[in-house]
Amino acid sequence: MAALAGTSSQIIKVAALSGSLRRGSYNAGLIRSAVELSKVAVEGLQIEYVDISPLxxxxxxxxxxxxxxxxxxxxxxxxxxxxxxxxxxxxxxxxIAAPLKNAIDWASRAPNVWAGKPAAVVSAGGGFGGGRSQYHLRQVGVFLDLHFINKPEFFLNAFQPPAKFNDDGDLIDEDAKKRLKEVLLALKKFTLQLKGNN
Ligand SMILES: Cc1cc2nc3c(=O)[nH]c(=O)nc-3n(C[C@H](O)[C@H](O)[C@H](O)COP(=O)(O)O)c2cc1C
Structure with missing residues (x-):
């Protein structure tokens, strides 16, 4: 059985990026929640938040x-x-938010380090929950040779009551956490499939 890139076991290493740099960002909150979920509810997934603000x-x-x-x-x-x-x-x-596009562009310079990687996208925001950025990101992913999971899709309207995030930007909505976990499970499954391990 082939080892995963950068690992000697079946642990899947996920780099997680938020396109928002603001303190209290809901999107950064989604990443924090994904990190927590990976520790308690999704075996074999190791998610690292990668800060794009120094770029x-x-x-x-x-x-x-x-x-x-x-x-x-x-x-x-x-x-x-x-x-x-x-x-x-x-x-x-x-x-797509400019900080995220900037990070994407830097990593696309030769050699393009996105190439061949499985990916998932989630978003929180206004009416459509950030959905329009997702479709642009998926389009950019075609040229980068990223392989996005198609489903489940995850959009979260952060402004519709009841509150989905607390004042620190932490996700507090249990249904959203459940849906986020489904995204992580799908990403794990697809990653293993692409690596020929499943
Ligand atoms: C420059 C700018 C443009 C925005 N454009 C849109 C938009 O087109 N559609 C939308 O639903 N929300 C838009 N928003 C609102 C953000 O998506 C929303 O504030 C979201 O919570 C930002 O993510 P964050 O909480 O992770 O910072 C915009 C915000 C900014 C700062």
Whole structure:
């Protein structure tokens, strides 16, 4: 049985990114909840939150003979070492938030470290729960050679009562946690399938 990339066992390493940098971000809250769920309810999934805030704005002048600024190199290493990716993708003006697109673009520079990775996307936001950003992200994923799970989809209207998050941005809605767990289970299954382990 083939070992997973960057691991010597069947533990699946997931790099989790939030496209929102604000304190109290609901999307970062989804990632924190996913980390907690992975510890107690999804065996074999190890989720690491990868902070994209240290990344400079993309500028190819910062690339020197195939190397990147230290924060970019560190970020690219984390993506490369991951077996799969979890995106929490807020919707800004019907699309992907700029910080997330910036991170995606840095990791797409040669060699594209997204290539071949299974991925899932979740979002929290206004009326459509960030859904429009998800469809743009999936489109970008085609060129990156990311392989998104199709279902279950996870959108969460964060503003419709009752409250889904507390003041710190932690997810407090039990139904949403249940749905988030289903996403993690699907990502785990699909990752194992792509690795030929299932
Ligand atoms: C620049 C900007 C553009 C936004 N555009 C949209 C939008 O097109 N559709 C939407 O539903 N919400 C939009 N929002 C609201 C955010 O999606 C919402 O505040 C969400 O909670 C942000 O994610 P966060 O809580 O993780 O920071 C926008 C917010 C900002 C700051």
């Amino acid at each position: 400079p704005l993309l500028n190819t002048d910062l690339e020197k003979e195939g190397t990147y600024p230290p924060a970019v190199e560190a970020f690219r290493e984390k993506i490369l070492a991951a077996d799969s990716i979890l995106f929490a993708s807020p919707e800004y003006n019907y699309s």
